[in-house]
Amino acid sequence: MNQNNRFLKFTIGDDDKKIVRKFLVQRKFSSSQLHNLKNKGGQIFVNHKQRHFNYPLKKGDQILIVLNTEEPSDLIEPMPGKVDVVFEDDYLLVVNKPPGIASLPAKAKDSKTMANVVKSYLIDKKENSSIHLVTRLDRNTSGLMVFAKTSYAHSLLDRILHTEDFKKFYLAMVYGQVSPEKGLIDLPIGIDPKAFYMRNIDHDLGKPSQTLYETVEKFDDASLLKLKLLTGRTHQIRVHLTAIGHPIIGDDMYSKKIDPRMDRQALHCYCLEIVHPVTKKLLKLTAPLPKDMVMLKSVLRGEKNG
Known part of the structure; x- marks a missing residue:
């Protein structure tokens, strides 16, 4: 089972906060993500030993965060369909959306949207199937759409969404x-x-x-x-x-x-140019002009x- 997107690894540097909780806040963990990490089955390891939020850190310490399992929303049913994947890693999924399909379901649950199809795709890959839509397109606009694979990746992408990154x-x-x-x-x-x-x-x-x-x-x-x-x-x-x-x-x-x-x-x-919020590499992603x-x-x- 591919669960890589549930793991985050960090090495403590000179400028990093030296208490686990403060370090995670520095790394843009939200209060709800900290709450879930603490109360919903997340784990923190420092140098391979499980530790709590108040544990003191020193330079060179290796931190491994195991994110809690997310419960997918029942509002979005998985529906099989073609997913044209342009880029994918443990943190994000970028797809090329065809025209004529909405990004997210409206109140009616029966129509197929990109969120339904992507959820089915992630389930087939045995991955976290909570849908985190970062960018959406109108039903009749085509092209690149970004999904985050975890709430943490979603919050990192949200922070840079309307910036030069x-x-x-x-x-x-x-x-x-x-x-x-x-x-x-x-x-x-x-x-x-x-x-x-x-x-x-x-x-x-x-x-x-x-x-x-x-x-x-x-x-x-x-x-x-x-x-x-x-x-x-x-x-x-x-x-x-x-x-x-x-x-x-x-x-x-x-x-x-x-x-x-x-x-x-x-x-x-x-075209999307995204500075990957975790790896810091520049992603230059393109989707060719559709036939019509x-x-x-x-x-x-x-x-x-x-």
Whole structure:
């Protein structure tokens, strides 16, 4: 049984706190994680001997933390399905999500979502099957999605989510040619008062939201943009591009028109650059443009040439 993701190893250095509890807090353990470690079957070993939170440490000590077993939520049922794994280790799982599937179940439990499929995948691997969603994508957005394998890994990733240690890049095909060709969209986003599931630009109640964009290719009446999210609001890219007059092709919710060339918004999370919160290595992960967007690009290029 693969249980590697339940073990954490540390060597005490000069600058580390010298009491076990203070050291764990320094290493970003939350109070609930400390509680679970103490009361739900976690274990602490210092130099191969089991110790408690108040044990004094010295430089060079080897600490082994055995995390408690997590109880998976019954709200997410495991459902078999294809999981396109882009990266996986003991701490995180990055998958390439196809369009047309939600990230997490809504209240109805019967529809298949990425969380259900990933849970089934982890159970098949005999791993901790608690679902820790770090990044989510709209149902009709495709591309890279990140799951953490433990609550500890989840909290470490959450801390860097909107920093330069966790960069998210998207490709979008939009109506029209964007001017200037690159720039920053800095407009606050709030809930649309006319429809709770939509978002809009709201200068009074909206939350600060920033999206960097750059034109990658121009077509006759469309553009391929590369986008970098600086914040993580619901529908952020879709709302921001609509606000500057260049909605995403196929995004009928915001463009207010059906496009026969694309039956979803042409938006894909194609690249993540993450400084791994445990190993500190830079992960550069990519997911190729899905078929429907490749076809749309060739259609747009054809219009350009013809």
